[in-house]
Amino acid sequence: MTRRQLWQRFIANIDRQLLLGIALLLLTSLLVLYSADNASMDRPLNQMRNIAVALTCMWLVANLPLHYLMRTAVPIYLFGMLLLIGVALFGEISHGARRWLNLGIMTIQPSELMKIGVPLMMAWYFEKHEATLTLKNYFIASLLLLLPVGLIARQPDLGTALLISASGFYVLFLAGLSWRVIGGLFVAGLASAPVLWSMLHDYQKHRILMLFDPSQDALGNGYHTIQASIAVGSGGILGKGYLNGTQTHLDFLPERTTDFIFAVYSEEFGLLGNMILLSMYAFVIWRGVIITSHASTYFTRLMAGSITLTFATYTFVNMGMVSGILPVVGVPLPLISYGGTSMLTLLLGFGMLMSIESHKKLVRT
């Protein structure tokens, strides 16, 4: 094999357009991180390492035949559930929540695993019962979703619970859950809102209330929201310029390398920059939609659709939170926020998308 052929083999299963979109976002991440970290290379270098690991995993998954992927669904899901139960029983408490499990050599956050595990399991389940889908199957699939979501919500990690719910719901939706049931669920959801509200922790209620009037608690819970809005708003049309964000560089922005990194970007690049960033995300999402529409099996369609829609949801929730239209929930900006775990989860998802895209012909024939 020539070197050229070897390269062809190497990139055979990589979707170039999707990779292009991802690469643009990752470069943006490094750029913004450098600024958010006050022009230090510490976090950008760490992030490069995270990206390298995640890209490798993505490549591996992209090259994984689809039936292998399907076969992983049940073990991953069961393993995830086991860990979640373990967290509920023996988890470490940090910041008032029991989210981490100390395995001796490392602490892990099993809810991250379930971001992939839940839709994977549900898609697998629908694939199994493709031929004879009845309402009962939707019900069982919902249970597969609600069990881990319930455990995660109890930790409490409401943000992750809601996002996993969303990814599971996308599977149900794409699997053809009837509009009537969806409508019924929607009404039921509205009706049960007061009950759910009463089940929320005080700090969670606070975060939601803060959305309506952040100034009520300007130095406490409202501080994040206010400072982020100031950062975004003061950016204006063209932004303050790279490395010139005063909110960022004078420490006013909290958590500016992780959940609030969008405020850093927005302050320095303005409305124009936001449009460019949204276009990049739209490009990735568009490519995900195309791959979904190409997908040949029930499982791959559901999986690809859920991954794409979840990605879009993450983006929306984070930007909505930073710009003050959604409550502050701990959701990073996909592919840009600093952090290895979410990077890994996301790129594993994109790996699956690539695998789905590259193996569609194989399945068809």
Added chain:
Amino acid sequence: MKKHVEFKNHQREIFHFQLRLVVSIGFILVLLAVLLIRFTYLQAFRHSYYQTLAESNRIALVPIVPNRGLILDRNGEVLARNYSGYTLEINQSKTKDIESTINELSALIDVTPKDRRRFKKLLAESHGFETLMIRNRLSDEEVARFAAQQYRFPGVEIKARLFRDYPLGETTSHLIGYIGRINDTEVNQLQENDMAANYRGSDYIGKTGLEQSYERDLHGTTGIEQVEVDAGGRAVRMLSRTAPVSGNTLILSIDAKLQDIAEKSFGDYRGALVAIDPNNGEVLAFVSKPGYDPNPFIDGIDTQSWDELNNSPDVPLNNRALRGQYPPGSTLKPFMALAGLNFHIRKPEQTISDSGVFYLPGSRRQYRDWKAGGHGSVNMFKAIQMSCDTYFYGLATELGIDNIYSYLSGFGFGKKTGIDMEGETSGLLPSQDWKMKRYQQIWYPGDTVSVGIGQGYNLVTPLQLAFATATLANNGVAYKPHLVKEVKSSRGSENRFIANTPLYDLNIDPKYLDLIRRAMVAVTQPGGTAVYASLGAPYQIAGKTGTAQVVAMKQGEKYDASKIDERHRDHAWFIAYAPADNPRIALVVLAENGGHGGGTAAPIARKVMDYYLLGKVPKPLAKLKDEKESEHD
């Protein structure tokens, strides 16, 4: 058939899925649109609002406190200055347990019980968020020791500050006064006067004395630094700066050396001394005894020391020269004599026969002369020289209270002199109106009799009497007394001189003035009541002794100093000017419970005049109290 159905199902299924995908795309587009609208709202429509917020986040206006103006004496000697030093300060809001923090600090740095008491007082007066001083004047070693351990004390910091210092301490305490931390009342006053902005950042304000009266000059103009701050409030860089303008320098008319000699001449006596240049109203010495050390007041005196000062029977905090009100006693006689001449009640050569007792016509009440048996045949000259009471009982009675009031007003009695120091009292020159208002009583002829010798209702402050003496010395041309000679602008251009223009001229007949002068010179010569005052002096001194009763004596009772409790003894007065023919200094000495003006007050005056006129520094002072009190006035 079956294949067909399957195919159809598959197609339908695909179709359904595609439909759902289209709905999803619509959903995503809605989400994107929502974000875009939100961004446009924040970044285009509300941009200026958030821009302002971001700016106010980042920019802080830091006031730069100006250096307080210096106070110098007429020869340039420093009476109030600033020095830079380190203080150790505790930020209340960042310190949880202040008590234990102080205890831990005291292991590193010497914290005296006095420091603790002062801190407690500051804490009680504070609003709960200020940074308060626990120690001042840290040594370099202490600064280094604390700096090494600073991480243990998150709310404690070392600050470099300018401190006020009064090098002469007690000697100038009543003159200069002191500055202290601004209190709530002063904050309100500053706000009312629209001066609050200039005091942003200032911790101190003049509390008493010239520090208070010349606050506007001394404070200076606060500068402003625009700095960029981070979220922790730390300054990152300076954006712009308006330099502060230092306070103006006060150049006093006071001669510090003279002030020092005057103060020391009192020995253990309490009292006051005011010396004025009669030619222009410049105050040369301004002493109130006892004084106090003003330095501890600056950073808030601790409660115990305050109580000691405040409850002392010597009332060291009372500015006697400015605020003390005493009967003038016989020092009033030269002025009464001038009144008699002015209204042609008495001719100079006219004599009366003094039998030692004076009766009002138709009254049996006795008004006795201080000298039993009287002075015999007495004219005006002799009456002043020997301080004959009987002569002035008659003179006052014939003058009547209305004439006395109108004439003595001209010398400033019963009125504030308008000196450039706040808090002056006006003394009391009685009149018919006054008595009616005060006691709802008419004026009796008997009231006038004792006014004639400066007892009665009369009250004067030492300052007032000094003003009157200076006016007399200057032939009736009055100058407003002032402590500050010149206000030197820190900008160097606009120096302000305190005006030396006369207030008014009493237009006294030179013949009368000459008579009074000669009589007052005779007071300090053999045969007068203050022989010691001019003994061996190469210049002539015009003077007059006086005695102010502390406790009234019963009719017929005889004053015997040795039998009376020390604090009930009479106050001794001495007024003088010299040289008599061309006066350069006029002064008043009051020695509380000094008994007799000639014996205790006059020697003090002599030392001051000797220094001022001859440059003679007195030998270490003998205990004045032991001096023989042979003479009486």
